[in-house]
Amino acid sequence: MNRINDVEPSTSRPAQQHWLVVGGGVMGLKLAMDLVNRGQKVTVAEAAPQFGGLTSAWQLGDVVWDRFYHVTLLSDTKLRDLLSDIGLESEMQWVETKTGFYTDGELLSMSNTGEFLRFPPLNLIQKLRLGGTIFYASKIKNWRRLEKLTVERWLRRWSGNRVFEKIWLPLLKAKLGEAYPQTSAAFIWAHTARMYKARRSGMKTEMFGYVPGGYARVLDRLAETLTERGVRLLSGHPVSEIRSAEGGGLDVTFANGTQENFDNVVSTIASPLIAKTCPCLTEEEKSRHANIRYLGVVCASMLLRKPISQYYVTNITDTWVPLTAVIEMSTIVDPQQELGGHHLVYLPKYLPDDHPGLNESDEDYQEKCLSTLEKMYDHFSRDDVVDFKVSRAKYVAALSTVDYSTRLPPVVTSVPGFYALNSAHIVKGNLNVNETITLGEELLNELVWPDFQRRCGSGSNPQPVVDERPLAESPV
Numbered sequence: 106m107n108r109i110n111d112v113e114p115s116t117s118r119p120a121q122q123h124w125l126v127v128g129g130g131v132m133g134l135k136l137a138m139d140l141v142n143r144g145q146k147v148t149v150a151e152a153a154p155q156f157g158g159l160t161s162a163w164q165l166g167d168v169v170w171d172r173f174y175h176v177t178l179l180s181d182t183k184l185r186d187l188l189s190d191i192g193l194e195s196e197m198q199w200v201e202t203k204t205g206f207y208t209d210g211e212l213l214s215m216s217n218t219g220e221f222l223r224f225p226p227l228n229l230i231q232k233l234r235l236g237g238t239i240f241y242a243s244k245i246k247n248w249r250r251l252e253k254l255t256v257e258r259w260l261r262r263w264s265g266n267r268v269f270e271k272i273w274l275p276l277l278k279a280k281l282g283e284a285y286p287q288t289s290a291a292f293i294w295a296h297t298a299r300m301y302k303a304r305r306s307g308m309k310t311e312m313f314g315y316v317p318g319g320y321a322r323v324l325d326r327l328a329e330t331l332t333e334r335g336v337r338l339l340s341g342h343p344v345s346e347i348r349s350a351e352g353g354g355l356d357v358t359f360a361n362g363t364q365e366n367f368d369n370v371v372s373t374i375a376s377p378l379i380a381k382t383c384p385c386l387t388e389e390e391k392s393r394h395a396n397i398r399y400l401g402v403v404c405a406s407m408l409l410r411k412p413i414s415q416y417y418v419t420n421i422t423d424t425w426v427p428l429t430a431v432i433e434m435s436t437i438v439d440p441q442q443e444l445g446g447h448h449l450v451y452l453p454k455y456l457p458d459d460h461p462g463l464n465e466s467d468e469d470y471q472e473k474c475l476s477t478l479e480k481m482y483d484h485f486s487r488d489d490v491v492d493f494k495v496s497r498a499k500y501v502a503a504l505s506t507v508d509y510s511t512r513l514p515p516v517v518t519s520v521p522g523f524y525a526l527n528s529a530h531i532v533k534g535n536l537n538v539n540e541t542i543t544l545g546e547e548l549l550n551e552l553v554w555p556d557f558q559r560r561c562g563s564g565s566n567p568q569p570v571v572d573e574r575p576l577a578e579s580p581v
């Protein structure tokens with residue numbers, strides 16, 4: 106049984122209390138919306154000067170677009186519901202996409218079954234094993250079984266050594282860097298499940314969508330709606346410490362030295378930062394947060410006069426290429442309407458959170474990217490680059506290591522009124538906006554709200570809410 110989805114949000118309303126949501130990424134903003142819709146008083150504190158976290162936008166040439174590439178799938182129903190709530194879903198543009206593979210120095214299309222069957226690096230048996238592995242992964246229901254095996258062991262078993270070395274290994278190294286040997290098979294399962302779901306709802310082709318104006322517009326509208334509903338939004342307000350207050354509630358200290366008392370705090374920031382900002386947690390809780398390893402990213406955005414390919418994603422299996430993939434956003438986003446007639450390409454490199462490559466200078470990364478593109482694409486010229494900027498994030502996605510879900514820290518913590526609810530709790534999916542906000546809503550319904558009601562004496566259950574998620578039976 107799926108415990109999370111079976112829980113109906115309680116309709117009984119406890120007295121209004123003041124909540125602080127720490128972190129103004131999509132998780133924090135969606136939680137703020139859910140809490141204010143339940144009649145609560147809500148403040149959101151975001152460290153950066155603007156809201157949105159990983160979805161935030163910046164200026165590139167004359168264009169304002171996302172710092173990191175974002176697309177929405179037709180199957181992203183929670184995100185589409187949120188966009189409907191703020192009046193933007195009906196404007197979404199949906200585009201059929203193509204996928205490329207850069208392998209043995211050649212750029213090949215891999216966008217349909219025919220192209221897959223003609224794919225030169227593998228013989229027919231190897232292709233059947235690769236296709237069979239992907240199909241089998243899409244049928245697996247009990248993902249917890251996969252969490253016990255390394256992704257390498259599982260892929261070698263089902264795809265064979267040649268397919269593993271030729272296709273999977275370069276992709277795993279590109280996506281996970283040196284962290285791939287510790288990663289569990291649940292990682293590949295989650296990726297496959299999302300792409301299968303996308304194809305099911307997209308009539309067997311990959312349909313990706315975006316809101317005109319990109320996430321900048323989504324975030325502006327979200328902030329506007331939250332403000333209209335009474336949420337207090339504080340940007341440029343890093344939270345430095347959260348402690349239980351003697352007189353009740355939680356005392357929150359901001360980096361500017363100011364202090365404020367809140368009845369409840371939900372922290373959506375990365376786990377190692379939760380451990381640092383809440384010293385009252387038990388040693389066990391702090392060590393669980395601190396020990397979660399993350400994948401970070403260095404990602405260049407490049408505005409060009411000409412397109413470089415017809416593919417939204419070009420996967421790269423040649424190991425000399427120091428990039429995870431080439432993402433040509435302007436194959437989806439209309440160059441004339443949205444990008445001032447230019448073309449937008451992202452060049453990401455994923456690395457573990459402690460990797461020195463995350464601190465490589467912008468100039469070095471730019472040179473590395475441009476010289477790589479010159480080798481990969483005959484027609485690419487750096488004279489066509491209108492603008493080039495590098496963005497980096499240390500904490501992008503918690504690494505799905507072997508038995509990861511059994512080591513998760515609790516959402517309902519030992520500190521009354523302090524809830525630790527971040528994307529590290531995504532255990533049966535990969536990181537994306539839909540998964541993030543679905544998780545936030547589910548954990549609010551199942552754990553945070555019942556605990557809050559119990560503490561206020563307004564819930565039907567006076568027993569403490571036990572966070573059994575990490576130990577629960579397979580919810581799939």
Ligand SMILES: Cc1cc2nc3c(=O)[nH]c(=O)nc-3n(C[C@H](O)[C@H](O)[C@H](O)COP(=O)(O)OP(=O)(O)OC[C@H]3O[C@@H](n4cnc5c(N)ncnc54)[C@H](O)[C@@H]3O)c2cc1C
Binds near residue numbers: 159175343
């Ligand atoms: C390269 C890349 C590509 C992606 N592509 C897609 C895609 O195509 N489609 C898709 O759906 N998703 C995509 N995602 C994933 C998506 O961006 C995330 O799922 C989502 O943004 C996570 O939101 P969050 O609120 O959990 O975390 P974050 O966005 O990380 O938000 C956390 C916030 O907390 C703030 N914070 C940190 N410390 C403090 C503090 N002490 N006090 C106050 N605030 C603090 C941070 O500044 C940040 O704003 C992509 C992500 C990346 C990096």
